[in-house]
Amino acid sequence: MAIRQNIPKALAPCILEVERKFRSLATIRDTYYDKAGLLSSAGVWVRRRNGAWETKIRKGGNFTNSQFEELHKVGDIAACVERITGVQAGEREDFGLATMADFITTRETWIADNEFHIVRDKMDFGHEVGEVELQQTLEGKGGEALSEVEKRAEMQRMDKRITEFMTRYSWAFADGLPMGKLTAYTILRRWGIPQVPWRDDRLLQAQPLP
Numbered sequence: 001m002a003i004r005q006n007i008p009k010a011l012a013p014c015i016l017e018v019e020r021k022f023r024s025l026a027t028i029r030d031t032y033y034d035k036a037g038l039l040s041s042a043g044v045w046v047r048r049r050n051g052a053w054e055t056k057i058r059k060g061g062n063f064t065n066s067q068f069e070e071l072h073k074v075g076d077i078a079a080c081v082e083r084i085t086g087v088q089a090g091e092r093e094d095f096g097l098a099t100m101a102d103f104i105t106t107r108e109t110w111i112a113d114n115e116f117h118i119v120r121d122k123m124d125f126g127h128e129v130g131e132v133e134l135q136q137t138l139e140g141k142g143g144e145a146l147s148e149v150e151k152r153a154e155m156q157r158m159d160k161r162i163t164e165f166m167t168r169y170s171w172a173f174a175d176g177l178p179m180g181k182l183t184a185y186t187i188l189r190r191w192g193i194p195q196v197p198w199r200d201d202r203l204l205q206a207q208p209l210p
Contacts, residue, residue: 028105032182033097035085042084045182046077046097053077053091059155067155101185116165127184130173132166134158 032047034040043058055071057080071077074091082088087096104124112118117133138146138154146154166173 024109026107026109028107030101030103030105031099032101033094034100035081035087035097038085039081039097040100044080044084046081046095055080060152065159067159069151101182101189103181103185105181112169113165116162121181123181123185125185125188127179127181127188129178129181129184132162134162 028050030047030049032045034046039046045056047054047056053072053074055077056068057071058066059069060067071080078088078090078095081095081097085096089096106122106124108120110118115134117135118130119133120128120130122128136154136158138151
């Protein structure tokens, strides 16, 4: 008499996945100001974003890998502008500056690893660019302002973390040389490229019109 054994069937691998997606969509109106190129030549960009004044001061890095300090208080912005241009004016007078660029951006934002902000900007003149951002609000000991040495050291640590993040997720980031929104806007205004979507390499290869 044959005895039939109960042999357990091989089970297929069980793959479980739990996801939580995050995405936001925002519309941003940016107006940039300067005075005869004095601010941009000094690595300073003053803008009014959705009605609020902001200033970005370059502290290191290059175009692709930028490091900035940001100012949001009107008094700090006025002092910064006066120090570079010699003009003493308030926000009602646009700090004595003239408009250099004005455009609308549609921004998509994702948060990765609970702290890295990945943004994709599409401007109303057709250009697109992406960024990975880290922001920190720091105070010196005893409430005093941080020294420039301390600021640079912290920015270098933040830059290293972004590099490691983009290396770890390299599959998500395209190769190629990016072009910033202000550079693209300036080329559009100066060289007269039509306001239609284009590739960045078209901007890089464009020649001035006669």
